[in-house]
Structure formats: C-alpha cells, structure tokens
Amino acid sequence: MTAPLDTLLDALFPRGHAIDISDSVLTGSATTDDGTVTVIGTTDKIEVGVDHALALADTVLASTSAHPQRPIVMLVDTAGQRLARRDELLGINGYFAHLAQTLDLARRRGATLVTLVYGESVSGGFLSFGLMADHIHALPDAQVRVMDLRAMARVTKQPLEKLQALSRTSPVFAPGVENYVAMGAVQSVWDGDLAQALLQALRTPAGGDRRAALGAERGGRTLSARVAAAVADSDA
Incomplete structure (x- = not known):
C-alpha cells in the first residue's frame, strides 16, 4: 500500500478499515460513525481490464447478497480501460456492463453509492464503476477527464487548436476537477475533514x-x- 493511499484511507475511515489491495484493485470494508461500508476501488492509475472488473463486481455482489443496504464507497484512480488484445477479444465491454449492472442492483436493493476520485479518472475505467454512484466527489488535486483533447480531435475530425480554444470557454471540452464540478458531473471537492465529508455524502439522499x-x-x-x-415533454 502506498503512503498516500494509506494516509487517505486513515483520513476517510479513522474508526478503522480492512481493505485488501490485489493487482491494484481495492476491496474490503471500513467503519464510519454510521456503521460499516463496503469499499471498492482502484489505485496506481491502473488501466481497468476484465480481471479487475470481475474482482470489483464480485465484491459488489457479495456485499449486496450479505448486506443489501450497506453503503458502497468507490475510490477511483484509473488511467482508463485496458486496451490489450486479450481484454478486447474477451469482450471487455461486456465485463464493464456486468460491473455496472451489479452496482445498479446494489442501488435498487437500497445501498447508497458514493464515489471519491482521489487520483485519475479516465474514460471506460471510470464510467464502468465510479460514475455509477449516487454522489461523486473528488479531491482538489484529482484529474478527471473522459477523453483528452488530442483523442477528441481524432474522433471528431476537428482541429486540435479549435478544441483547445473551445476548452478555454466551455467546461464540456476541458479536463480538470473544476470543469466537472461546473458541469455537475462532480458534486463537490472535498478539502479538510474527509471522514466528515464522507459521512455527509452517505447521509444525503440520492434524489435522482x-x-x-x-x-x-x-x-x-x-x-x-x-x-x-x-x-x-414531447414524449408525454
């Protein structure tokens, strides 16, 4: 366990935590003032592959089966999805869909889902679990982006310079925590007492x-x- 992550876990869960780290995947549980929560996540800026997705989904299903209403806290540090031949041939999109479905099941059975981005959160590695939460928060120095401008330029066939100019005035085109807060994708930035901030998030109703x-x-x-x-209105 790296020192920064160790420090973060202690700050979030001063009452104690039992979190295993295997292949840069976090799974386990922790204690808050309101009781026990299940913890899943990633570290080391991993690119999430099929094996990581299965490990995360397995923990969610176990939590939902044994403790349907136990909150799930997701800690995110990922550079995106793994683009390896093996993962693509196995159908990584299906594994990501499975992970997302387990989190949807947990929510429908009464679990509150809270995400904290503490490192990087990029594309499919973030979309498949962290972005599924009821409340998404971030640390001030976290890096949030779905697609960098160079990749966006290739996909949209627009000049990079044009997108760079747009990113200076529109948060939709710009990476960074402050832009995702402005867009509503990140609810707030946590700075200060992290245990209290987490407790407040866990106590806040989802509200759609x-x-x-x-x-x-x-x-x-x-x-x-x-x-x-x-x-x-047009569909009504």
Whole structure:
C-alpha cells in the first residue's frame, strides 16, 4: 500500500478499515460513525481490464447478497480501460456492463453509492464503476477527464487548436476537477475533514440524477437540462 493511499484511507475511515489491495484493485470494508461500508476501488492509475472488473463486481455482489443496504464507497484512480488484445477479444465491454449492472442492483436493493476520485479518472475505467454512484466527489488535486483533447480531435475530425480554444470557454471540452464540478458531473471537492465529508455524502439522499440540473445552475452545461425536459415533454 502506498503512503498516500494509506494516509487517505486513515483520513476517510479513522474508526478503522480492512481493505485488501490485489493487482491494484481495492476491496474490503471500513467503519464510519454510521456503521460499516463496503469499499471498492482502484489505485496506481491502473488501466481497468476484465480481471479487475470481475474482482470489483464480485465484491459488489457479495456485499449486496450479505448486506443489501450497506453503503458502497468507490475510490477511483484509473488511467482508463485496458486496451490489450486479450481484454478486447474477451469482450471487455461486456465485463464493464456486468460491473455496472451489479452496482445498479446494489442501488435498487437500497445501498447508497458514493464515489471519491482521489487520483485519475479516465474514460471506460471510470464510467464502468465510479460514475455509477449516487454522489461523486473528488479531491482538489484529482484529474478527471473522459477523453483528452488530442483523442477528441481524432474522433471528431476537428482541429486540435479549435478544441483547445473551445476548452478555454466551455467546461464540456476541458479536463480538470473544476470543469466537472461546473458541469455537475462532480458534486463537490472535498478539502479538510474527509471522514466528515464522507459521512455527509452517505447521509444525503440520492434524489435522482441531478447532473444536468446542477450543470445548468453552475453554468457548465447550459442546454442539457432544458433539452432533456423538452424531450420528456414531447414524449408525454
């Protein structure tokens, strides 16, 4: 266990924790003022592959089976999904879908899901578990991005310079915690008493998906909530 991660775990769970780290995957449990929580996560900026996804999903299913309403805390530090031939041939998208489904099952059975990004959170490695939470928070020095601008330029066939210019005025095109807070994708940045911040997150009702609404309130996504509401009205 690295010193920074050890320090983080002690700060989040001063009452104690029993967390195993195997192949850069975190699994275990910890104690808060309100009781025991299940902990899953990643470290060492790993690229999440099929084996990692299965290990995470196994812990979620075990927690849901034994303690359906026990909260699940997800600690994120990942450089994305593994792009190895083996993982692609095995169908990594299916493993990620399985992981996401286990978290959805946990939520529907009463578990509160809270994510803390403490390192990096990139693309599929983040989307498949950390982004599934009811509440997503981050440390001030965390790095949050779905796709860097160079990759975005290749996918969209737009000049990199154009995207760089857009990123200076629009959080949608820019990486970084502050931009994801503005878009509503990250609810808040934790700085100070981490154990108390976690406790507050665990005590806060889910209240549905408010990311679009938060993005509108914070000025980071000015059209998302409005368009979603218009679509919902047209389907009514």
